Amino acid sequence: MFLPEMVPRPCRGAHVVGRETEALHFLPVPSSPSTTAELQANPYKRGTKVRLVDDIPGHPAGSEGKVALANGFAWKRYWVRFTDGESIGHIDHNSLVRAKDYERFLVQREKEAIEAEAAALRAAEQAEAAGDEGDAGPAAGGDGVQVNGVTIPQRLLDMSAAARARLGA
Secondary structure: OOOOOEEEEEOOOOOEEOOEEOOEEEEEOOOOOOOHHHHOOOOOOOOOEEEEOOOEOOEOOOOEEEEEEEEOOOOOEEEEEEOOOOEEEEEEHHHEEEHHHHHHHHHHHHHHHHHHHHHHHHHHHHHHHHHHHOOOHHHHOOOOEEEOOEEEOHHHHHHHHHHHHHHOO
């Protein structure tokens, strides 16, 4: 079975004779990243050409440079030497993207922003529709109580009250 995303590649130790190899393995071809998070997933090594995706003091988004130093475990940050000769340190990993992926990153970021806006509109419409249907009042069990920004459903509150009454507390 040959899938289009699979290509034959010689395995380790295969002997290449002319155009034929003695052992071929089908390895998947890595697909191109499709989200901004995937484009920024791997850390950058020293010497990697990068571009800014956010404005920082003294340099607008899109400024090109090379990573001079990479440091950090939990918070990845970089010293970047820009094309104008200036070096700036402690640039966050999320503020950089590889130079070759910059245009694709901008397109994906715009696409994700449009999708997020559409999802927010759908959620608002659903909440409005649920608000219209949920006007039954206490007979429907009520809305619940909000504690520290988290809504506790009325059904759980009723179950707790019933358990306390049953236990005599």
